[in-house]
Amino acid sequence: MSRTVYLNGDYLPEEDAKISIFDRSFLMADGVYEVTSVLGGKLIDFAGHSKRLERSLSELEMQKPDAFDDLLEIHRELVRLNDIDEGMIYLQVSRGSAGDRDFTYPSADVKPTLVLFTQSKPNLADNPVAKIGIKVISIEDQRWGRRDIKTVQLLYPSMGKMMAKAAGCDDAWMVEDGAVTEGTSNNAYIVKGNTIITRHLGTEILHGITRAAVLRFALEAQMKVEERPFTIQEAQDADEAFITSASTFVMPVVEIDGAAIGTGNPGPVAARLREIYLEESRNAAL
Incomplete structure (x- = not known):
């Protein structure tokens, strides 16, 4: 069954989620990420991951995505939509795409790309x-x-x-x-x-x-x-x-x-x- 993923404000079937080939995470590895565990359908240490994400963005002089303050609810909605009991949520922010490949950062008006998806991992806590x-x-x-x-x-x-x-x-x-x-x-x-x-x-x-x-x-x-x-x-x-x-x-x-x-x-x-x-x-x- 297809997962529901999050891309720039939309919840989509994974096969319908697409980003530009000029996105800097693809061309320059110009992106940051976090992985938050889910146990019993709840998020583990979300506040710590959110704080570190904010620091990573700052260190790379990267804009926060518009939905930064809504990340907790986005995580919870993905857990609900994908019926995750134990597993992980992967989050990635890239600097976005300015429409062509360039070593210099795009202008400040270019919006970051925000992607989240779930991974179901039964027995995550009881790993043998x-x-x-x-x-x-x-x-x-x-x-x-x-x-x-x-x-x-x-x-x-x-x-x-x-x-x-x-x-x-x-x-x-x-x-x-x-x-x-x-x-x-x-x-x-x-x-x-x-x-x-x-x-x-x-x-x-x-x-x-x-x-x-x-x-x-x-x-x-x-x-x-x-x-x-x-x-x-x-x-x-x-x-x-x-x-x-x-x-x-x-x-x-x-x-x-x-x-x-x-x-x-x-x-x-x-x-x-x-x-x-x-x-x-x-x-x-x-």
């Missing part, structure tokens, strides 16, 4: 992979420098996932100047004793919405948090490792570059944080 964990490889981080802006420039992360797949693994952690930055589509963590270690915020990583919530819950649970770079060797010597993202929540990592982490099974810290995150997020969902 969380019980066995994932395996990752390390790769060189070759992305552009402003990773704190959630742009649609996802070619290298996509290549990283393919490298992991070719190695028989699930994902890749990227390494720059000897330290882990993040995963291809997630933030990375290790656990040593009662201390959770994850890279500090900066332009090197995305300021994850799930990351912020999980670290807050960890501190409330009397866990120690250190925000600093760590190496692959440190990760391999850790007691646990895990990732966070809007689509995986808290996901244990049990192997890095062929070396088992801790016991080689998901550890108690990651399991507890996943439990807390899901419970708290459901309670606060919109």
